[in-house]
Amino acid sequence: MTNKIIMGAVAYDPKVVTIWDGFKAWFKERGLDFDYILYENYEHQVESHFKGHYDVAWNSPLAWLQVKAIASKLGRTAEAIAMRDTDCDLTSVIVVKAESPIRSIEDLRGKSIGVGAGDSPQATLIPLVHLAEAGLDPDTDLRVRRFDVLVGKHGDHIGGERDAALALMHGEVDACSMIDGNHLLFGRENTLPTGATRILTQTAEYDHCNFTVLDGAPVKALAQFRELLLSMSYEDAAVRPLLDLEGLKVWKPGRTDHYGLLERAVARFGTIDAFVEGVAARCG
């Protein structure tokens, strides 16, 4: 009998359909009946997971923490079964203009910082907790300006980071934050011209998305799904364009020991508390 599996994912961009339709065909050729449900936002996706609407979620790091917290309240277990190579060991940076007098984190006190969407781990939560742990409380010591592009997408959309970078160049904010690779990218596209900015500080490493499953999910089908993911090769012309679109070279086994920084951020800022309580109450 053919294994059947349904995945939940957030439609942060139209290319999501191209990606998963492509993978669906590839899975089918290898005997896995794969289907997917797209959600407009991660919160809806997370709640639907607990309602049993699908088997595996393609989760943002914040959604992973939401699932983990809700599962813990409900006495259930969540597991990350796979992730992209590019989800591992990211850092974020806080950038100022090259000529800015701001030379240290302490110099940022009382200054304005442009961050991404309120729910973006890489452009908001992690940079802000990095500053908070260095002694700057975002609520009292900084003027935080959010660039809320597509809230509910947990920063999957790069627009918020780019808007914050533009605000820095226009002199609207004193600093801005972004994922490490985007500093190079924004330089290439001339959003941040080469030499015009300086990296003030870099966060510790953290991990990004993962495939999340809950206890009770179909073990055999999930094992096949994971095995097929991990077997995808960049040498395979059939999946290479899909891997390029999804932004990876190879799928790796999931790991959950690199979410500590984000965990500290959501604990400090109470980012997910109400949501976790609500879902736990509704799905308990």
Place this chain on the structure above:
Amino acid sequence: MRVILDDLGLDEGAHILVKRSLARVAVGEVVIIEGSAPELAVHLRGWCRAQGHEFLSEGASLRVRRGGAQVGRWRASEQAGQADQVVEHPAATWGLAGRSATIEAGAPAFDFPLHDRDELWADEASRLYAQAAAAQWDPATAIPWDAPFEHADEVEDAVVQIMTYLIENETAALVIPARFASQVHPHFREVMQLLAIQTADEARHIEVFTRRALLRRKQLGLSTVGAQASLKTLVDEPDFAMASFLLSVLGEGSFLSLLWFLHEHAPDAVTKEVARLAAQDEARHVAFGLAHLSRHIEKQPALKDSLAMAVHRRHDALSHTAGLNEEVFDALLLLAAGSWQPADMRLGWQRIQKLEREMDEGRQKRLRRLGFDDSHAAELSALHTRNFM
């Protein structure tokens, strides 16, 4: 392996030095990066992630372990033939790439309907293209537009009528190769180029004929149902060999004689020159038609019967039309006579008859070159459209 970047940043082009060093070590081996650009470590981390390399850092030492993605990308690639040879059936996935390029596996398949060497190739294509490229002339300077002339109104009317007729013929001769140029698999680059330059030739012809017609007049002359119906059978012909045979070998072949006739009998220097320059170009078009059809027939002898049938079909389709319109014929007659004197008119008439004989002989000669025997060539030539093209 060690690469020294000095103070060059990855946001200033340093990535190419890193890439170069990584290409010199095996997948899995480590390159040490030395540099003092302030953002180097941050940028290298992001760059490695995007490229599929492993970023390793221990304190101030930056190291990169080469990943396999780049090698993987090209592992199943394929070479699009040899630079100087054409294959019989180029792959659809070679697409727009030039001959001998390395094609990444998974490239999209293009639908070029003309992808069979025997259908379209001629070894002469390269030489004819080079000739055509060298012989391009500038309409603005190649024609003595300011050469003085004064014609009687009737003579100028005759020139304008002939130009009107030439324009629509040359428009058909532009549209047809233009359509096929976009259908030829780019592997057959020389044929594609030749069809493109043929199209450009016709664009210039249309320009100079139009400009000559409007030199003394505000509008063109008459366009008849018969002439357009005849050209429509050419434009509607979907098959490359058939269209090429009817247009280049029979049509443009006959046109060659007409253009040289005009060059000889035109009443002014401008008309003489536009006819001469156009005739030179048309000769190449005929040469290519003959070259690829000869080769095609040699590979597939049955094509000859199909070509003969195409002539019959076109003749039947046009049997209800008037052929060459009277206005064009009379205009040619007037130019050939050179005056309204009865004796000159007789001479003009004889010249037109000679022109038609020459056209017929030219068609027969070209048909024989394609392998038709004498009687078959004579029969098919006689069936050719009375509209010349």
